[in-house]
Amino acid sequence: xxxxxxxxxxxxxxxxxxxxxxxxxxxxxxxxxxxxxxxxxxxxxxxxxxxxxxxxxxxxxxxxxxxxxxxxxxxxxxxxxxxxxxxxxxxxxxxxxxxxxxxxxxxxxxxxxxxxxxxxxxxxxxxxxxxxxxxxxxxxxxxxxxxxxxxxxxxxxxxxxxxxxxxxxxxxxxxxxxxxxxxxxxxxxxxxxxxxxxxxxxxxxxxxxxxxxxxxxxxxxxxxxxxxxxxxxxxxxxxxxxxxxxxxxxxxxxxxxxxxxxxxxxxxxxxxxxxxxxxxxxxxxxxxxxxxxxxxxxxxxxxxxxxxxxxxxxxxxxxxxxxxxxxxxxxxxxxxxxxxxxxxxxxxxxxxxxxxxxxxxxxxxxxxxxxxxxxxxxxxxxxxxxxxxxxxxxxxxxxxxxxxxxxxxxxxxxxxxxxxxxxxxxxxxxxxxxxxxxxxxxxxxxxxxxxxxxxxxxxxxxxxxxxxxxxxxxxxxxxxxxxxxxxxxxxxxxxxxxxxxxxxxxxxxxxxxxxxxxxxxxxxxxxxxxxxxxxxxxxxxxxxxxxxxxxxxxxxxxxxxxxxxxxxxx
RNA sequence: AGCGGGGUAGGCCAGCCAGGUAGGCCGCGGGGCUCAUAACCCCGAGGUCCCCGGUUCAAAUCCGGGCCCCGCUACCA
Numbered sequence: 054x055x056x057x058x059x060x061x062x063x064x065x066x067x068x069x070x071x072x073x074x075x076x077x078x079x080x081x082x083x084x085x086x087x088x089x090x091x092x093x094x095x096x097x098x099x100x101x102x103x104x105x106x107x108x109x110x111x112x113x114x115x116x117x118x119x120x121x122x123x124x125x126x127x128x129x130x131x132x133x134x135x136x137x138x139x140x141x142x143x144x145x146x147x148x149x150x151x152x153x154x155x156x157x158x159x160x161x162x163x164x165x166x167x168x169x170x171x172x173x174x175x176x177x178x179x180x181x182x183x184x185x186x187x188x189x190x191x192x193x194x195x196x197x198x199x200x201x202x203x204x205x206x207x208x209x210x211x212x213x214x215x216x217x218x219x220x221x222x223x224x225x226x227x228x229x230x231x232x233x234x235x236x237x238x239x240x241x242x243x244x245x246x247x248x249x250x251x252x253x254x255x256x257x258x259x260x261x262x263x264x265x266x267x268x269x270x271x272x273x274x275x276x277x278x279x280x281x282x283x284x285x286x287x288x289x290x291x292x293x294x295x296x297x298x299x300x301x302x303x304x305x306x307x308x309x310x311x312x313x314x315x316x317x318x319x320x321x322x323x324x325x326x327x328x329x330x331x332x333x334x335x336x337x338x339x340x341x342x343x344x345x346x347x348x349x350x351x352x353x354x355x356x357x358x359x360x361x362x363x364x365x366x367x368x369x370x371x372x373x374x375x376x377x378x379x380x381x382x383x384x385x386x387x388x389x390x391x392x393x394x395x396x397x398x399x400x401x402x403x404x405x406x407x408x409x410x411x412x413x414x415x416x417x418x419x420x421x422x423x424x425x426x427x428x429x430x431x432x433x434x435x436x437x438x439x440x441x442x443x444x445x446x447x448x449x450x451x452x453x454x455x456x457x458x459x460x461x462x463x464x465x466x467x468x469x470x471x472x473x474x475x476x477x478x479x480x481x482x483x484x485x486x487x488x489x490x491x492x493x494x495x496x497x498x499x500x501x502x503x504x505x506x507x508x509x510x511x512x513x514x515x516x517x518x519x520x521x522x523x524x525x526x527x528x529x530x531x532x533x534x535x536x537x538x539x540x541x542x543x544x545x546x547x548x549x550x551x552x553x554x555x556x557x558x559x560x561x562x563x564x565x566x567x568x569x570x571x572x573x574x575x576x577x578x579x580x581x582x583x584x585x586x587x588x589x590x591x592x593x594x595x596x597x598x599x600x601x602x603x604x605x606x607x608x609x610x611x612x613x614x615x616x617x618x619x620x621x622x623x
Numbered sequence: 624a625g626c627g628g629g630g631u632a633g634g635c636c637a638g639c640c641a642g643g644u645a646g647g648c649c650g651c652g653g654g655g656c657u658c659a660u661a662a663c664c665c666c667g668a669g670g671u672c673c674c675c676g677g678u679u680c681a682a683a684u685c686c687g688g689g690c691c692c693c694g695c696u697a698c699c700a
Contacts, residue, residue, distance in 0.1 A: 065700045103700060177698090188698050207699070240698095265627075269695075272626050282698065305700060347627095351697055378628080379694070386694090421628060421636095422693065429635070432649060440662060448659035456658070513656070513664040521658090587660050 055340055057096045058333050058369075059086045060313040062345040062353075063103040063148065066127035067112060069134065069621055071387045071394045072425060073380040076413040077346030081375065081494060083140045084414060085342065087548035088489045088497075090141075092569045097333060099316035101146035101153075102128040105290040106305035107188050111228055113289075114183065116616060120289040124149065126618040133623065134397055138406055139551055144320040148291075148309055152322060156315035157308045158294040160364055161283065165295055169244050169363040170283065172297075177286070178206070178218050178233040180226040186286040187218075187226060187233055194221030238286055241295050243307070245278035248359040252278070255358050261373035262354065263419075263492075265347055270354040278355070283307050310357040313343070314368060334368050341371045342492070350376050375492040378418035382425050392608070395425075398622045399607060403600050404434075407550040408589070411438050414549050417495040427597070435591045437502060442542070443589035445505040448512065449535045450560055450585045456521050461536055461562070462529030463578035471534055474511045478504055478538045482572045485545040494549075501545035508538040536561070537576050544572035559583050 061082035064070050070079070079100065086098040104124035113120040128147045135145060146153070164170060178187045192206035197220050205227075206218035218224060218233075226233055245252075256262070256270045283304055284293045290302025314334050321329040333339050343353050353374040361368045379386065387394035400409050415433050416423050453459065467475075485500035512535060520528035540561065547554040547567045558567055562580040565571075592600075611620040 063700080067700085106700060107698080108700075186698095190699060205699095268627055272695095273697080276626085276696095279697095285698070304698070306698085309700070347695075348697095349700085350695090352700085356697090381693095424635090426635095429649090432635095436649070439660070444660055444662050446659095448663075450659095452658045509659095509663050510665095512658075516656075516658085518656090518658045590660065 055094050056333055056336065056338065057086075057089055057094055058313065058317060058339060058341045059089070059096060059098040060316075060341070060343045061100045062343070062349050063101055063309045063312055064131060065106070065108070066102040066104060066124050066131055066147075067108050068127075068389055068617055069131060069396050069398050071382075071389075071396045072400060072409075072413060073382070073387045073394070074346070075138070075397055076380055076417055077377045078344045078349075079135060079140055080138070080410060080413055081377065081417065081492075082342075082344035083138075083142075084410075084494050084548045085344070085375070085489070085492060087141055087551060088569075091544070091547060091567060097143050097317050097320060098141060099144045099146070099313065099320060100142060101144075101148060101150075101312050101316055102131055103305060103309045103312075104128065104147050104149040105287070105302070105308070107185075107191065107285070107287055107289075110185070110287055110289040111191065112617075114185075115228065118616070121149065123617070124289075130398075130618055130621050130623070134401075134621075137401055138397065139410070141551075144316050144323070146312070146316050146319055148305075148312055150315070150319060152319040153308075153312055153315040154291050156318060157291050157303060157311050160311055160314075160360070160366075161303065161307075162294050163366060164243070164360065164363045165241075167363060167365055169247060170241050170295065171244055171280070172239050172241050173280075174237055174239045175282075176235045177238050178224070179236040180229065180231050180233050182229050182231040183226060185288075186236070186238065187228075189216075189218050191227040192218045192221060192224050192233060193227045194218075194224035197222060239297075240282040241284045241293060241298055241301070242280040243283050243359070243363065244280050245359055246280065248362055249274065249278040251362050252355055252359050255362075255370060256354060259373065263373075263376050265378065266350050266354050266374050266376040269347070269350045273351060273355060278359075306352055306356065307360070310352055311360065313341070313357075335366075337369055339369045341369055343371060343374045345374055345376050347376050347378055350374065373492070378420070379422045380413075380416065380418050380425055381422055383427070384424060392612070395604075399604060402607060402622055403604065404592070407553040408434055408438065410549055411498070414494050414498050419493060419495055427601075431592055431597060434589070439589045439591050441502055441509070442505045442546070443587055445508050445542075446539055446557060446560075447585065447587045449508070449532070449539050450582060452517065453532055453536065454582055454585050456518070457529065457532055459582050461576050461578050461580045461582075462533050464530045464533040465526040467530060467534075468527075470511075470514065471530060474507065474534055475537065477507055478541050479573060481507070482541050482545060486569070489548075497545065498549055501542050501549075504538055504542040504545065508535055508542070511535065511538070533576065533578065540576060541572040543567070544569060553588050557588060560585050 059082050062078035086096050089096045110120050113123040132145050189206035195202050196204035253274050284301040285304050287302045291308050293301040293303050317333055318330040345353050382394040412430055481500045481504045485497045488497035515531045517528040517531040543554050543557050560583045562582045614620045
């Protein structure tokens with residue numbers, strides 16, 4: 054048994070996450086955490102809403118509401134949605150919690166005392182009307198290269214050139230249109246140059262990192278780490294604790310990643326064990342695993358380890374960051390502004406949650422970007438989830454129910470093909486285990502599916518519906534073996550579809566917890582089956598059309614609402 | 624521009640790191656079974672493995688060059 058801290062990237066609560074966010078972080082982390090628990094490991098699974106930062110501040114300003122209020126409302130909604138997605142967080146908190154704020158301030162003071170922080174005065178664009186400093190992308194002007202009139206300060210969307218706000222002609226504030234002025238302001242920088250070597254050593258010696266995380270991180274290190282500003286002139290954020298930094302806040306990216314530590318602390322505080330978090334975060338034996346999309350790699354593989362090193366407090370270095378590529382939607386990136394994609398609230402209105410969980414893990418972009426298309430999704434539901442998996446479960450259980458007395462038969466002598474079948478099933482369980490360990494969730498799921506395919510082949514070859522007439526004892530053996538395969542597949546697929554598999558477990562007449570050992574353990578003959586029904590069903594073309602109409606209707610309604618929290622469908 | 628990923632049957636992909644009869648799923652054609660959700664099983668057709676060159680007895684796999692697609696580039700969270 055090992056100790057694990059599992060973290061999924063902290064969703065930014067400006068809006069509800071979409072399916073791509075879900076498979077990249079939260080859902081993948083949940084599947085992995087559930088797998089680890091089924092193996093009996095000691096797991097703390099945490100995440101929370103990222104509440105601070107300019108986008109929320111600006112959005113709140115535009116809507117005329119308090120940013121804290123905005124973030125809190127969205128946080129509550131997202132928390133509720135994750136519950137409905139059956140995410141087994143031990144704690145889903147947010148970056149505005151007292152514990153997190155205090156922890157962050159102390160953590161950065163320690164870094165400051167360790168001399169990794171220096172100050173520098175910069176000139177930054179400032180909107181005199183909104184009275185805020187503007188991040189690059191909140192300045193709009195004419196592109197100096199192509200003349201595009203609505204180029205942003207970081208990049209021109211028409212010609213793709215990287216820009217700086219000073220290059221823009223006739224710059225104006227993206228919020229109110231006023232002309233920004235340049236104001237001097239002091240910022241506190243983290244001196245990443247001093248951390249480059251230890252971070253490089255960390256990355257190079259980390260044998261668990263997925264290839265994309267390794268390549269991207271080494272690429273960044275090759276270019277050399279540069280100091281980065283830790284402070285911002287935002288109002289909405291965690292007050293910077295440094296002497297003389299009154300009125301400044303900590304840049305969201307530098308505090309949100311500390312949430313993985315502070316959330317474990319908060320979890321045990323709430324349980325009345327305020328010191329227990331140290332058994333995780335201060336024990337180098339603890340395995341710390343993060344789940345993020347590829348855009349998040351630098352902050353988890355470079356920045357957080359650098360912060361931990363700079364702090365020097367002996368916090369456990371992350372074991373790995375399980376990073377995915379992107380899930381696209383019907384050929385294009387998910388885009389909130391273009392309303393392109395499916396959001397996790399809508400999704401629950403369209404299909405049962407386990408269908409989504411299965412679909413997303415099946416399509417998990419482990420090696421490259423993957424395109425979510427409805428055509429492919431229906432195919433997976435109808436051919437794989439329903440026909441291969443669901444039908445095999447039902448085929449075996451309903452047969453035992455109707456032709457074998459409704460209880461798990463006692464097996465007789467095993468013929469060589471029976472033995473070969475069990476061996477094959479157990480080797481697939483082993484393969485699934487290896488894949489789960491390597492965080493190859495899609496492959497683990499495929500092993501589970503393969504067990505049911507093998508099961509179907511086995512039944513066709515042994516034809517127990519014939520045997521039951523002439524050699525009932527042999528039929529019992531075959532059904533016993535098939536039942537074992539159902540159990541093995543159930544255990545392998547349990548982390549992906551917890552509620553469906555729990556129901557299956559009851560149908561199988563099994564009472565105990567769904568643990569990994571159950572996959573290998575021979576079933577007990579005589580166990581009475583419960584009521585048996587098909588777990589899944591197909592989605593017909595008509596139902597699909599109805600679904601699309603429902604989606605359309607939903608969207609017309611929600612997007613006519615003013616406030617983001619009113620736009621959510623619950 | 625730099626960095627990263629990719630180009631394999633009608634579709635989606637595995638194989639490439641550790642060269643040696645080109646695999647899987649879907650779709651298509653044929654057959655079987657009838658326990659099961661018109662499900663399941665078997666057989667078959669179908670491929671210039673992006674292009675050019677090199678190394679090798681042998682290259683989808685290694686090396687060089689080229690073409691095309693996609694993502695990232697960190698005050699965008």
